[in-house]
Amino acid sequence: AQSVTQLDSHVSVSEGTPVLLRCNYSSSYSPSLFWYVQHPNKGLQLLLKYTSAATLVKGINGFEAEFKKSETSFHLTKPSAHMSDAAEYFCVVSERTNAGKSTFGDGTTLTVKP
């Protein structure tokens, strides 16, 4: 069994300030973890993924996430927010051998203020 909890349903930051989107997971096996972004009226786009290599994962658009097994966390960060980062973000856990049988978090809506 696996589950994902995104700790904040909404996060609001000012442009140029750091972003932190929090995600905790539970899994009965070694999971793969992903962050996806969904802009309004668009499909989901992969930001980054962890699949058992380096625990600090760098993704697109300056985002990165750190896998912390002891804390069962996979928080998403970015040093400096841009207006174009405003979107909904999903943390996802999946079986290592089956990317699609995934469990999505409820999503975090990121608002970026000018």
Next chain:
Amino acid sequence: DSGVTQTPKHLITATGQRVTLRCSPRSGDLSVYWYQQSLDQGLQFLIQYYNGEERAKGNILERFSAQQFPDLHSELNLSSLELGDSALYFCASSPQVGGLSTEAFFGQGTRLTVV
């Protein structure tokens, strides 16, 4: 552009009707997944096909069915539609090479409205 194509983009239909959603995966991807995104349920995994065979099942209702054809495109059939079936339905594909997990590439979705 993810390379995954879903048609139609929008669909409006009446309760009790049946609709078919179509998905063309990325070239070479053998796995196709269907997801439902609704306001109250969030993103839910429905079903996965791998090279024509059902591989995994999630929270898919008995009124819903899917199949993957020899050319690897997939269709999701929704019947006896209810107002609560209104949602965004996503298809995703994945290469699933060597049994290792890779990310799934998502289509733009089909927005189904049941009236």
